[in-house]
Amino acid sequence: MIVGQIPFSEFFSLLSNQGLRVKMGPFNVQIRTASSTLAEHLYSLYGDYELVERDLAEFHVQISPVRLIKKPFSPHARFFLDGRSLSPPFPAEQALAALEWGINLAIAARINHLLLFHSAIVERNGYAVILPAWPGSGKTTLCTALVHRGYRLFSDEFGLMDPGREIFLPIPRLMPLKNESIRAIRNYLPEATLGPEIRNTHKGTIAYVRPPTESIARSDETAKAKWIIFPKWMSDAPLRLETLPDSEAFLLLASNSFNYEVLGDTSFQAVTRLIRSCRCYKLIYSDFDAALTAIDALTDDI
Amino acid sequence: MTYKPPAHHSLLLNALINPASLVEYNATKWELLLRSARKVKLLGRLAIELKNRGLLDHIPLRAANLLQSSLIQVKRLQQITHWELNRISWALKDTGAPVVALKGVAYSLAGVPESDGRIYVDLDIMVPKDRLSDVESTLTKKGWVHHHKLSAYDEHYYRAWSHEIPPLVHSERETEVDIHHTLSPPTSRLEINTGLLLSAAVAVGNSGYRILCPVDMVLHCAVNLFQNNELADDLRDLLDIHDLLLFFSKNEKDFWKKLIERANQLSLGRSLFYGLYFSRFIFQTPIPENLENDLNEKPNPLSRRIMHYLVPQALFPLHPDKHSRHALVARSLLYLRSHWIRMPIHLLVPHLAYKTYLSIFPAKQ
Numbered sequence: 001m002i003v004g005q006i007p008f009s010e011f012f013s014l015l016s017n018q019g020l021r022v023k024m025g026p027f028n029v030q031i032r033t034a035s036s037t038l039a040e041h042l043y044s045l046y047g048d049y050e051l052v053e054r055d056l057a058e059f060h061v062q063i064s065p066v067r068l069i070k071k072p073f074s075p076h077a078r079f080f081l082d083g084r085s086l087s088p089p090f091p092a093e094q095a096l097a098a099l100e101w102g103i104n105l106a107i108a109a110r111i112n113h114l115l116l117f118h119s120a121i122v123e124r125n126g127y128a129v130i131l132p133a134w135p136g137s138g139k140t141t142l143c144t145a146l147v148h149r150g151y152r153l154f155s156d157e158f159g160l161m162d163p164g165r166e167i168f169l170p171i172p173r174l175m176p177l178k179n180e181s182i183r184a185i186r187n188y189l190p191e192a193t194l195g196p197e198i199r200n201t202h203k204g205t206i207a208y209v210r211p212p213t214e215s216i217a218r219s220d221e222t223a224k225a226k227w228i229i230f231p232k233w234m235s236d237a238p239l240r241l242e243t244l245p246d247s248e249a250f251l252l253l254a255s256n257s258f259n260y261e262v263l264g265d266t267s268f269q270a271v272t273r274l275i276r277s278c279r280c281y282k283l284i285y286s287d288f289d290a291a292l293t294a295i296d297a298l299t300d301d302i
Numbered sequence: 303m304t305y306k307p308p309a310h311h312s313l314l315l316n317a318l319i320n321p322a323s324l325v326e327y328n329a330t331k332w333e334l335l336l337r338s339a340r341k342v343k344l345l346g347r348l349a350i351e352l353k354n355r356g357l358l359d360h361i362p363l364r365a366a367n368l369l370q371s372s373l374i375q376v377k378r379l380q381q382i383t384h385w386e387l388n389r390i391s392w393a394l395k396d397t398g399a400p401v402v403a404l405k406g407v408a409y410s411l412a413g414v415p416e417s418d419g420r421i422y423v424d425l426d427i428m429v430p431k432d433r434l435s436d437v438e439s440t441l442t443k444k445g446w447v448h449h450h451k452l453s454a455y456d457e458h459y460y461r462a463w464s465h466e467i468p469p470l471v472h473s474e475r476e477t478e479v480d481i482h483h484t485l486s487p488p489t490s491r492l493e494i495n496t497g498l499l500l501s502a503a504v505a506v507g508n509s510g511y512r513i514l515c516p517v518d519m520v521l522h523c524a525v526n527l528f529q530n531n532e533l534a535d536d537l538r539d540l541l542d543i544h545d546l547l548l549f550f551s552k553n554e555k556d557f558w559k560k561l562i563e564r565a566n567q568l569s570l571g572r573s574l575f576y577g578l579y580f581s582r583f584i585f586q587t588p589i590p591e592n593l594e595n596d597l598n599e600k601p602n603p604l605s606r607r608i609m610h611y612l613v614p615q616a617l618f619p620l621h622p623d624k625h626s627r628h629a630l631v632a633r634s635l636l637y638l639r640s641h642w643i644r645m646p647i648h649l650l651v652p653h654l655a656y657k658t659y660l661s662i663f664p665a666k667q
Contacts, residue, residue, distance in 0.1 A: 027364075
């Protein structure tokens with residue numbers, strides 16, 4: 001059963017009592033909050049997530065109101081992971097962003113049986129495309145465009161790799177667009193479902209895109225990677241697609257992982273094999289259509 | 303007498319005492335167990351117990367993945383902590399100051415098998431007090447810096463009232479180094495003859511490292527838990543005592559007799575009493591009956607009764623979803639106790655008042 005199949009009243013009752021338990025890719029997450037505003041946002045954005053019926057949950061998170069002595073009249077809230085607060089209080093209207101970031105943080109802090117790349121991953125023609133984060137990459141924006149044009153979303157943030165089997169695991173989550181990207185995507189993809197605009201976060205204004213239904217429904221289907229594309233958005237730049245030397249791709253990818261050092265030898269071996277089995281490129285773009293055409297052409301060649 | 307715990311305590315306790323029985327746990331039990339074990343830093347321990355028995359494939363996959371994850375992290379932390387000890391020994395070689403490794407790293411150097419799954423985040427070492435300033439200045443010349451920017455108050459707290467100096471960390475690495483000059487705060491009622499500990503310290507093979515001798519290692523563990531700590535979520539430290547007692551009693555001749563004699567010599571009977579008492583009470587450690595009778599210093603019967611009820615409530619984690627009021631009260635009382643026995647009242651009251659003030663109006667970082 002998925003979230004959208006239960007009425008809002010039941011959804012909110014779960015959130016505010018024993019906890020809403022949803023499956024996010026390989027992990028089950030239990031979420032609790034008594035905030036009806038947050039519940040409404042989640043109800044519209046989490047509609048496709050499967051409800052966890054019997055299995056255990058790995059992460060237990062909660063958003064709870066706090067009263068600050070210094071700002072007694074402005075509602076604030078805190079994020080808790082297993083009852084422990086991990087970040088300073090935030091204005092209550094930022095609860096959705098705090099929840100999404102908090103879950104990311106929990107995954108990054110606790111998961112080491114998988115290698116965690118800081119990267120967007122999409123799939124086409126049965127193989128994964130790795131779009132690593134690097135400064136100015138605009139990976140989330142490009143990823144949003146791709147998954148509304150026939151690519152299957154694995155993640156816009158976490159490349160989850162099983163280092164032993166060299167496969168990537170989907171973890172489709174809400175995709176946070178920042179600042180100018182919000183308008184860019186609204187213009188380019190009027191069909192995308194966006195949540196409310198959350199202002200004044202430490203990353204500016206954020207709006208979350210709901211992942212495509214099919215991506216969540218197929219989130220148990222893993223894939224091997226075939227392409228690594230380091231994207232860079234540059235205003236008005238003509239499209240440039242260049243191959244990247246393996247050594248450079250290795251360093252960029254390894255230094256952009258959340259737990260490369262923790263896994264030690266395992267991650268060195270895994271990244272070496274990954275780079276050898278992938279074609280690596282650098283993509284400079286300013287226009288979505290041109291970028292999509294280029295990536296389509298690459299991923300048609302299997 | 304054995305501990306009759308609430309349900310979430312017994313899930314954890316049973317897992318620690320009888321890891322093979324974990325293959326019977328269903329998803330609901332696993333979920334509560336994993337949350338509880340994480341709270342008291344024992345996920346790595348459960349992971350290694352199951353791994354050594356080849357049982358990681360016989361439990362729910364999600365549980366196995368979380369245990370694997372924590373074991374990988376534990377191994378990494380062990381590796382970098384051992385490396386930090388290597389670097390510290392190198393840096394201090396020319397000073398000639400005797401350096402003794404303590405706690406987690408020391409258990410592993412001593413060959414305690416359970417230390418394989420033990421998480422340790424910091425490197426703890428001890429040097430003689432009269433070499434402290436030499437050691438500190440040598441390390442700061444060779445790249446170590448003070449880990450946190452300390453307020454004048456905290457700096458004073460460490461220098462005047464603590465058994466450690468403010469922690470150091472090498473500017474290129476991340477492991478915090480805690481440098482002790484004795485085992486317990488100088489403000490406490492204990493006066494520990496550190497010279498005796500240092501001169502009995504033993505070399506570890508040809509590694510060049512030194513650790514406390516077995517009985518002193520147990521005493522340090524007991525003092526740390528029952529004299530220095532606040533006991534909340536410290537089940538791991540009691541388990542350390544249990545592991546050390548099992549290991550040394552098997553491998554050291556006359557271990558129990560030496561342990562009691564040493565506690566009497568160093569006047570650490572009270573802490574050892576509690577260590578033995580609770581290790582036996584909770585983990586059913588096979589300690590000779592009435593062993594504690596030979597201790598010169600023992601808590602009085604009233605203290606024992608109170609501690610008997612309070613300590614397990616604090617050591618075991620709170621239920622992650624519903625905090626029991628009893629446990630919260632027990633933890634507050636033990637928090638006060640820990641300060642009471644560490645500091646005389648004329649220092650304690652202003653200190654707690656200042657900490658309360660800071661919790662309401664945090665200092666600007």
